[in-house]
Amino acid sequence: MASHQSGKLGEAEALYRLVLEKAPRHTGALTLLGTLQAQLRNLEEAARLFEISLKVDPLQVNALYNHGIVLEELARFDDAVDSYDRALALAADSPEIFNNRGNALAKLKRFAEAVASYDRAIALKADFPDAHFNRGNALAELKRFGDALESYERAIAIAPGRPEAHLARANMLAELKRYDRAVEAYDRAIALDPGNPTILNNRGNALMQLARRYDALDSYERALALRPDYPEALFNRADALSELGRYEDALKSYAGAVSLNPGLAQAFPYVQGSMACTRLRLCDWAACEETIDRIAERCIAGDKVLVPFGSYMLRDSALLQYHCGRNFVEDQNPASRHPVWQGERYAHDRIRLAYVSFDFREHMVAYQLAGIAEHHDRSRFETTALSLYPKAAGAIQERLRNAFERFVDVGDRGDIDVARLVRELEIDVLVDLMGHTRGARMGIFAQRPAPVQVSFNCPGTTGADYLDYLVADRIVVPPEHHPYFTEKAVYLPDTCQPNDSKRPAAGRAPSRGEAGLPERGFVFCSFNTSYKFRPAVFDVWMRLLLKIEDSVLWLSSGNATVIGNLQSEARARGVDPARLIFARRIDRMEDHLARQGLADLFLDTLPYNAQTTAADALWSGLPVLTCLGGALSGRVAASLLAAAGLPELITRSLEEYEALAISLAQDPGRLRQIKDKLAANRLACPLFDTARFTRHLEAAFEQMCRMHRQGEAPRHFAVAPISTAAAG
Structure with a gap:
């Protein structure tokens, strides 16, 4: 015993074996040798020795307890629980045994029973930080995040110097969407354990939710400085870089994560979709078209490979959007089994x-x-x-x-x-x-x-x-x-997109030269973001430039790679890249609206239409030409045009879209009539009549409430149009 206690394990082992040579059934020597073998990580041998000892004397509390610990480490969790239960039958006042029993139950995913075991430990020893901490872990697995948070806070109150407890507390605050407090808690954990990359990675995730993207990126970078081969941090860093518009760096970070962990799709099932969408943002079409087909097929088959926003970008498919939404909700936000509203009936005057x-x-x-x-x-x-x-x-x-x-x-x-x-x-x-x-x-x-x-x-x-x-x-x-x-x-009778009638009027119109445009020639424009540009529509645009002499295509400025890729795509289609003009960023909306008056025709995108961008163009007096898509995200511009009184600018195929664009570019009189019609309609049409829109929306809400009060299930219905006078 003295040799064992003083750390002379070799000497102690020799002495125990000497005793057992003379007395093979000596329970003390068997149990102590089993404990020593466990210390040496000879777990199978330790378990064998405990089993022999307990056959001789099954009433040894310490042997049962230590046997349970060894069995747990051998992943024999059911046997471990049994050993702890036998120990507790002899020593029901041991908080340590209840705590370890809870650990074994948790590893069996019997989390509710684990919580009960931790509760017994805490009832016996209220200031037992391990039991509070472990209880928090089990509650977190049960998604009882508020209760888990309380357990971690009790553990910290007892033992404030444990960084793992501060990390767990921060994680629960993040689960509860209390991101500001989570960041503070991560900072406390970092102060205790500055070399822990997991804390920094999770801190970055909380900062991303607060839209503090630069701070999040810094946190991920610090995590990677500590552990360069950290795939989760690389993946999260890629998301932050993408949000910041650094798409090339984002792709490298995604690729780095996948190369380190080819099975990353299990932990981050949306990585393939994220990479494809990032390539679309760069207009790197050749690199992702084949991937897009595979992603769409897998998504429709029920795989979790694409976030819903990505489905608007990838394909003009209502079916894809439906399955993508269903998959994502099932994965991230399934319906609660305990709804907060329990069917109570309200009787409100309003x-x-x-x-x-x-x-x-x-x-x-x-x-x-x-x-x-x-x-x-x-x-x-x-x-x-x-x-x-x-x-x-x-x-x-x-x-x-x-x-x-x-x-x-x-x-x-x-x-x-x-x-x-x-x-x-x-x-x-x-x-x-x-x-x-x-x-x-x-x-x-x-x-x-x-x-x-x-x-x-x-x-x-x-x-x-x-x-x-x-x-x-x-x-x-x-x-x-x-x-x-x-x-x-x-x-709704007109359009489902609201528009503010108090939006600013256009400011001073710049000259063509000030806007970077040539002094003559037809100006096509599309101020949509780059991820909405796709090859089929770009093909049409390039044919328009080839057909309409001296015409240019005016686009929003992107990063250098986006501009370079679009110029390369134009060149590949026989168009001088100089005919693509990239508008510099303008902070004031009034100035952006004013410069749109220099364009002749706004060309919409597919599968993802211009939405607010289209409304901005129409407000500034610029006609929008759209092609009606097969999913909601590809049909919004058509809705806006109908509400603006310009249904003649809605086409139903890319062939019709191209033909109408050519016709308008070659017939200035016809285009002038459309612009005059838009100018006359702007302040009177339903599109910019916020009062009328609100009355229709209110009628919809009233009908929903009426049906609910009458016990009707939700169903499709239409709101009847009201007069402009009634809307006022």
Whole structure:
């Protein structure tokens, strides 16, 4: 014993074996030798010695306990639980045995039983940090993140110097969507363990959710400096780089992650889709067309390979968008088994509306919703904005706070906390403005906190059964497309895209020279972002330049690789790359609107149409030519044109699209008539009549509530048009 206790393990082993030569059934020597073999990591031998000892005397608590530890390390978890249970039958007051029993149960994925075992340990020893920490781990596996957080905080209160507890606490705060507090907790963990790349990686993830992309990138870089072969950090770094527009670096980082871990698709199933979408952002079409086909096939087959936003970019397919949404919701935000709203009936004098968005900031959605909120009839509706964005100040935030009756910053609250707030406020209609875009919190809606839940202003189906309705129009969602939507379509009479009638007017128009355009020649333009450009449409554009002498194509400026790739694609089609003009970035919307007057015709994209960009062009007086696609994201521009009174600019094939573009470019009189019509319609057409749009939207909400009160299940329906006078 003395040799063993003093660390002279070889000497102790010799002495134990000497005893056993003389007395093979000496339980003390058998048990101590088993313990020594466990220390030497001779686990099979240790287990054999404990088993012999326990056959001789099955009532040895220490032997049973240590045997359980060895069995657990041998991954014989059921046997370990049995050994711990036998030990507890003899020593029911041992918190250590209950704690280890909980560990074995957790490894068997019997997490609820593990929690009960940890509870017994804590009842015996309240200041037992290991039991609190392990209990937190089991609760986290049960997705009881709030309870897990409390356990980790108790562990930290008892033993504040353990970085793993601070890391676990930070992870739970992130799971609860309390990202600001999570970052603070990661910082405390880093202070205790500055060489831990996992903490830095997870900190980066929280910062990404706060839209602090540069800080997130720095965190990932620090993690990789500590561990260059860290595939998860490389993958996350790639996401951050992509968000920052550094697409070439993002691709390298994705590729590095995959090369380090070819099975990364198991941990990050969306990596292939992310890489394909990044190549599209670079207009690197040749490198991804074949990959896109495989991704689409796998997605439709039910594989989790593509996030929903990517499906709008990859294919003009309502079927693909449907399956992509379904797969993603099932993977990330399945419906809660314990809905927050339990069927209670509300009796409100006014319908209580709540809009949920991460984009109540300097973003197009904020301007669209501000106009609606200002026009809501407060005698019939009580309006609430639930802002997921970190609290910020600015002109648009001030406008929104004045427009809504209640503006609540909930970005630092978890999904369940926000859902409970919705229930406490007795919201009748909860409106999602995000779909699956950056900053979305579909998990709030998955809790079913409101009797009626609506998807509005999103580019496709959410794929979520807990969203009852989709605000649509008959162009973006024709009745034959109903099978591709989990939501029921609610048809507004004009268009389903809101537009703010208070948007700024165009500023001073620059000269062609100031805008970088040639002094003469027809100007085609497309100010869509680069990921919306695809080869089939680009083919048409290049044929237009070849057909229309001295014409140019005016595009938004991208990074150097995007510009270079587009110039190469033009050259490959026989077009001088100099005929592609890249507009410099302008900060003021008034100036951007003003320069659009220099263009002659806006060419829309497919499969992903211009949306707000198309509305901007029409507002500035620039006609938009579109081709009607096969999915919602490819049909929005047609909806806008119809509402602007310009259905003649909607084509139904790329051949018709090309022919009409040539005709308009060759017939200045006809194009002038269209521009004059647009100028005359702009202030009177439904597209920019925010009051009319709001009245139609309110009629939709009222019908939803009426059907709910009458016990009707959600169904497709149409809102009848109202007169302009009634809208006023």
